[in-house]
Amino acid sequence: MRPGLLRSVCWCLVVLLTANGCTSPVQYLRNGLKVGPNYVTPPAPVAQHWIDAADKRVRVEGEDPCLWWTVFDDPLLNRMMVDASRQNLTLREAGFRILQSRAQLGIAYGTFFPQNQNASGGYTRFGVSDNFFDSWNFGFNLGWELDFWGRFRRAITAAEDDLDASVFNYDAVLVTLMGDIASSYVQVRTDQERIRLLQRIVAIQQNVLTFINAQLQVGFRGVTDVDRAQAESNLKQSLAQIVNLEISVRVNQNRLCTLLGIPTQDIDTILNSGPKTAIPKTPDYVVVGMPADLLRRRPDVRRAEREAAAQAELIGIAESDFYPAITISGTLGWQATRLPDLFTPQGFNSNVGPSFQWQLLNYGRIINNVRAQDARFQQLVVAYQNSVLRADEEVENGIVTFLKAQKRARLLQESVESAYMALGVTLARYEKGIAGADFNRYAVIEQNLVLQQDQWAQAQGQVAQGLIQVYRSLGGGWQIRLGPPAGAFAALDAAPAEQPTNEAPRHLPPVPEPIPVPQ
Numbered sequence: 001m002r003p004g005l006l007r008s009v010c011w012c013l014v015v016l017l018t019a020n021g022c023t024s025p026v027q028y029l030r031n032g033l034k035v036g037p038n039y040v041t042p043p044a045p046v047a048q049h050w051i052d053a054a055d056k057r058v059r060v061e062g063e064d065p066c067l068w069w070t071v072f073d074d075p076l077l078n079r080m081m082v083d084a085s086r087q088n089l090t091l092r093e094a095g096f097r098i099l100q101s102r103a104q105l106g107i108a109y110g111t112f113f114p115q116n117q118n119a120s121g122g123y124t125r126f127g128v129s130d131n132f133f134d135s136w137n138f139g140f141n142l143g144w145e146l147d148f149w150g151r152f153r154r155a156i157t158a159a160e161d162d163l164d165a166s167v168f169n170y171d172a173v174l175v176t177l178m179g180d181i182a183s184s185y186v187q188v189r190t191d192q193e194r195i196r197l198l199q200r201i202v203a204i205q206q207n208v209l210t211f212i213n214a215q216l217q218v219g220f221r222g223v224t225d226v227d228r229a230q231a232e233s234n235l236k237q238s239l240a241q242i243v244n245l246e247i248s249v250r251v252n253q254n255r256l257c258t259l260l261g262i263p264t265q266d267i268d269t270i271l272n273s274g275p276k277t278a279i280p281k282t283p284d285y286v287v288v289g290m291p292a293d294l295l296r297r298r299p300d301v302r303r304a305e306r307e308a309a310a311q312a313e314l315i316g317i318a319e320s321d322f323y324p325a326i327t328i329s330g331t332l333g334w335q336a337t338r339l340p341d342l343f344t345p346q347g348f349n350s351n352v353g354p355s356f357q358w359q360l361l362n363y364g365r366i367i368n369n370v371r372a373q374d375a376r377f378q379q380l381v382v383a384y385q386n387s388v389l390r391a392d393e394e395v396e397n398g399i400v401t402f403l404k405a406q407k408r409a410r411l412l413q414e415s416v417e418s419a420y421m422a423l424g425v426t427l428a429r430y431e432k433g434i435a436g437a438d439f440n441r442y443a444v445i446e447q448n449l450v451l452q453q454d455q456w457a458q459a460q461g462q463v464a465q466g467l468i469q470v471y472r473s474l475g476g477g478w479q480i481r482l483g484p485p486a487g488a489f490a491a492l493d494a495a496p497a498e499q500p501t502n503e504a505p506r507h508l509p510p511v512p513e514p515i516p517v518p519q
Contacts, residue, residue: 023319034150035323036316039309042381044301044388047291052399057406062287066479068471069182072280072464076273077185080260084181085480087261091177094170101159101166108159112152116143116329136342139333146328149320154313161310168306171299171478178480179472181259183465184252188271189279190461191249197453198242204423205235205446211431212439227439234443238450279460282467286402288474294391298475304387308380315373321366324358394473402466405459412456419449 023035031038052058069077085091121138147153209231215223253271257264295301330352336342359366426442471477 031150031316032153033148034153034316036150036154036319037312039312041305042308042384044295044385046295046388047392050288050291050399051396052403055403057285057403058399059285059287060290064289064476065287065471065474066476068474068476069178069468071283071467072182074280076271077182077280080181080185080256081178081480084177084260085174088177088259089261091170091173092261094166094173098163098166098170101163105156105159105163108152108156111155112147114142114144116141134337135335136337136339137333137335138342139331141329141331143327143329146326148326149323151317151320154316154320158310158313158317161306161313165303165306165310168299168303171481172303174478174481175299175472175475177259178477179468181256182468182472184255184259186280186461186464186468188249188252188256190457190464191245191252193279193460194454194457195242195245195249197457198238198245198450201446201450201453202235202238202242204427205231205238208427208442209235223439230439230443234446241450241454279457280464282402282464284406286399286467286470288395288399288470291392291395294388294395294475298387298391298473299478301384301387301391301475304380304384308377308384311373311377311380315370315377318366318370318373321359321362321369324356326354326356328352328354391473391475395470398466398469398471398473400466402463402470405462405466409456409459409463412452412459416449416453416456419445419452423449 023031027037028035050058053060065071069081118141119139120141122136124135124137126133126135145152209228212223212228212231216225216228253267254264257267289297295305330350332348332350334342334344334347335349336344336347341347422445423442426445430439430442
């Protein structure tokens, strides 16, 4: 057959076959000789700007906060981030998923080449009547299904997309890990600050109770047993709150141990080794970029998009079952009655030729498989679009928390300062027995102070937590796998460890002097 005629027959065969399936001849050619649809990145709903974009503290331009925890200027936090990126077991598990996907990609590449290569050999002795014969044979079989419809090429592309998705999954685990460590660390520091503020109140309450007991012993009429009972009640309540906060500190410390990939243990020594024991300070602003940046920065969003891309290839693989599988097979072999004569020209035999297999009367199984794969693809597209919406929501929630918590912290700070002033005046009047300065008024002011200063400490922690939520939602942090941040250890190793002190918290007036006990 002339080459031109053979080429014409082949193209006619392509047109006839593709006309019987779901892919038109034009689409088949445009797809690079592959049946099924080619993947196109689906549109994603992205906001044009952030809700609080007009606020000067929300910056669109600025240094990309890929290692965002460094804004807290806390070397101990930097070190924990690096240690967790090396030791966390959940992260290690995600790393092995990458290796698995890489191996699956190697398998997919292997299917593109001859799928069957078998070497066989044997010896048989058989007889007819009194005659016996020996038969020695050795052969090599090869079968190669041609990728006429793109089945194997699409399988390779799907495996590549799965590998990308596994890498993005690793990055998403890193982002979550960095956010969880920072959140737990800030919560520990916040609870420690709440305990420290409560201990200051306990010291005042203990002095007041001592004063009341002394006054009752000398028979001072301005003090009653009710005052003593109320003072004891307030003191015990504050001590109980401290115990509850100590539970919270221990729980978050245990959480940090798990995140760091170490057995649960007392890490007070580690936490006290840093130069900071207070709630980490935050900058007044946050760099958020544009909402559209979420599509390239959030690893979970990119993973969802790659999962949809891999599924799109499965539609074409399912569609290829409509068409015949064209295979070239061949055999090289030797056969002889004597082993020395096996590999001689007389014992050589071979055959080669094309064949095809075509699934007929499949009772709708192929078309329904195509529909099932397409439905799965549509699910993943919607999941991808939904992940973009969730990412936008999480960033907005973090921004409003960061901005509003700053104002809340300032107001509570002023409230605490005023409460301390009122407490000092009330204690002085109560000490001198001035008319109208009863213990009940002092108790009310004291309880308000306990509540307000606790809320103030929580508000400071909320500012830091809001900033963490913003940067976690923006998808920052996975870049640490490219190398630890500069100076992650230098400042920590150089700075002497600071021990907790009983100094007044920032911007608070001094604690009133203890009430003198009469002799």
